[in-house]
Amino acid sequence: MxxxxxxxxxxxxxxxxxxxxxxxxxxxxxxxxxxxxxxxxxGEPIAERIAEVDGALIAAGFSQEPSERKPAILFRHWLSFKTQPVRPLLRWWQAQGRPVEVVSELELRAALAEGFAPENILVNGPAKHHWLPHFNQRQLAVNLDSPAELDALLPQAKKWDWRLGIRILTGEEFDPENRGFPTQFGFAPDEVAAALEKLTRAQARVETIHFHLRANVSSVQIYERALAEVAEICRAASFRPLHLDIGGGLPARRVLTRSGKVLDGEFGLRSFAQMLRQSVKRFPGLRELWLENGRFVSAxxxxxxxxxxxxxxxxxxxxxxxxxxxxxxxxxxxxxxxxxxxxxxxxxxxxxxxxxxxxxxxxxxxxxxxxxxxxxxxxxxxxxxxxxxxxxxxxxxxxxxxxxxxxxxxxxxxxxxxxxxxxxxxxxx
Ligand SMILES: Cc1ncc(COP(=O)(O)O)c(C=O)c1O
CATH class of the missing domain: 2.40.37.10 (Lyase, Ornithine Decarboxylase; Chain A, domain 1)
Incomplete structure (x- = not known):
């Protein structure tokens, strides 16, 4: 047809x-x-999507490999496990030496069972202080989601040298069914400075600042505003993250809403990469840009x-x-x-x-x-x-x-x- x-x-x-x-x-x-x-x-379409993002980021001045000759901010794609929990996909990804992002105990156990090194696993998601303490892997990357999680996980994080991050609830995030309400994720902006102070005082390894806006972000400007907000929060707290984790949210290609709107209609990958290049200037000392795209990569x-x-x-x-x-x-x-x-x-x-x-x-x-x-x-x-x-x-x-x-x-x-x-x-x- x-x-x-x-x-x-x-x-x-x-x-x-x-x-x-x-x-x-x-x-x-x-x-x-x-x-x-x-x-x-x-796996083929995934490799194509990743190559497209790589091309745009490299053209904008980011780098895939560290280079002494031409130092630049590196970027890393974390596979969003929950988006497509398919065992051979995980193996295929892992064989390329790429890292994975998990949000639950089952996903973390699956990633470890498939041979991902702990430093190639990023643990995200809410309320993980109820299951993450069972894990004693060294150097996991863990993005904290709340003050209670921070308090509960801090001893473990120090003991196992976890590389911590803070997820921030930006002003761009809202309940998609009722835009007047915020989502349930991350630290409210006014909780961030105290959290960073607590982590620094405890000499924990806090390296990352993180946000994830939502699914199918419709324009580059939405990311740009979120980045400006997060940069200001970091500046006010005198925090210089080594890693900036901008989550997922790139819109799926050639998918329409039920009312016929093209989801990625206004989204350009090149302008996204150029905007990122400008926005990262607000994060002095930044070494890596992290991406966790689900839909865009695997739909x-x-x-x-x-x-x-x-x-x-x-x-x-x-x-x-x-x-x-x-x-x-x-x-x-x-x-x-x-x-x-x-x-x-x-x-x-x-x-x-x-x-x-x-x-x-x-x-x-x-x-x-x-x-x-x-x-x-x-x-x-x-x-x-x-x-x-x-x-x-x-x-x-x-x-x-x-x-x-x-x-x-x-x-x-x-x-x-x-x-x-x-x-x-x-x-x-
Ligand atoms: C923390 C986090 N990262 C990445 C993703 C992937 O999002 P998307 O499929 O919209 O790219 C999600 C999805 O919910 C998420 O919660």
């Missing part, structure tokens, strides 16, 4: 033809390995494949009932529209169509858009950009978890089978 000769591509949301061909090829192969619903994930690294099981038509709406959908596999479809492809390709007359999952919830609707009437039971649909926040939010509502295929330079393989009855029922004592 995206590229039939008689119908120009419309539902591909501007994805380049090579991207569409890449996924169609992998999906055809994956369908020979596993029943649907299934996710197909690949394009996966697709969800579902099969049409039944077709209905009532009150002017065609409905495709599929074996996967929003409830089980794609909660993000509640607020996002993604490109949708059909295998085999279908064209011809279109009609308003809902793509529904198999659960007994009217809510279970992956997409509603004009689609070719030639789509029929037995066809497969590919929901693109499923590489971020799909697995963490999958459910087992009536049905089990989908299969997962992973692709890298070793080829494509099933890395998680579709959930069996035994696995579905086994956790109960």
């Amino acid at each position: 995206s590229a039939t000769p008689e119908k120009p591509a419309r539902l591909d949301f501007g994805h380049p033809p090579e991207t569409l061909q890449f996924w169609k090829r992998l999906v055809r192969e994956a369908l020979s390995l596993s029943p649907t619903p299934l996710y197909v994930f690949s 394009g690294s996966g697709v969800l494949v579902v099969k049409v099981l039944d077709v209905k038509e009532r009150r002017g709406l065609r409905q495709l009932i599929c074996d996967g959908g929003r409830t089980l596999n794609a909660l993000t479809s509640l607020w996002e529209q993604h490109a949708l492809l059909a295998v085999p390709e279908r064209g011809g007359e279109e009609t308003l169509t809902s793509v529904c999952g198999p659960t007994c919830m009217a809510f279970d609707q992956l997409a509603r858009m004009p689609l070719p009437r030639s789509l029929q039971a037995g066809d497969h649909l590919i929901w693109l950009d499923a590489g971020a926040y799909h697995l963490p939010w999958e459910t087992r509502f009536s049905h089990g978890h989908a299969a997962v295929c992973w692709h890298d330079d070793q080829g494509l393989r099933v890395v998680r089978e579709r959930q069996s009855f035994e696995n579905f029922w086994a956790p109960w004592k």
Whole structure:
């Protein structure tokens, strides 16, 4: 339907033809390995996104490697574990010597089990003083989230030489459902000076200042304002961080809101990098810029494949009932529209169509858009950009978890089978 000769591509949301061909090829192969619903994930698109950011940062004067000849501020990408908790992805990332950001005990244990060195693990997130004290790894990077966390973790942090940071709640952060309220994360600006003083007096290793604004930050100016605010807080507290951790938040590519707005419409990577270059001048003594992008890095690294099981038509709406959908596999479809492809390709007359999952919830609707009437039971649909926040939010509502295929330079393989009855029922004592 995206590229039939008689119908120009419309539902591909501007994805380049090579991207569409890449996924169609992998999906055809994956369908020979596993029943649907299934996710197909690949390292290649992640490597491309990272290279794009690298290019922009290097062009703006940041550096990837330390150099005596040309000293510059270094940058590091921390993999946002929670965005895409896929074991082969972690291994693939770790094999490149890259570091990982975790926000829970399970994630930290997984990172250690996969062989990440403690100094290549950054622990973020709220209320971690309730589980982090069990860990005695030296030189973990830990961004503190509250005064209570600081008090509880300080003895451990000193004992194990943890490299501490402070997360600041900037004025740019608010509850997305009610902009009048702040989020629950980080130190309020007026708590920061006292926290830094306490850490310095205790001779703890405090090196990092951190913020994470929110998902899909829509413009460079929002980061710029947050950076100015954080720089002023550091100046007032006479604190010179070695590392500036600006979290994630870069918007996903070629994803639309349900009302049709392009998420990254106003966001330019080059101007982002240039703005960063200017803003870091407000942080004297800074050595490293840290980034923890989830969506931007991994959204394009996966697709969800579902099969049409039944077709209905009532009150002017065609409905495709599929074996996967929003409830089980794609909660993000509640607020996002993604490109949708059909295998085999279908064209011809279109009609308003809902793509529904198999659960007994009217809510279970992956997409509603004009689609070719030639789509029929037995066809497969590919929901693109499923590489971020799909697995963490999958459910087992009536049905089990989908299969997962992973692709890298070793080829494509099933890395998680579709959930069996035994696995579905086994956790109960
Ligand atoms: C501390 C932190 N860093 C990074 C991320 C990744 O965010 P995104 O996927 O919007 O880039 C999140 C997401 O919630 C976060 O809380």
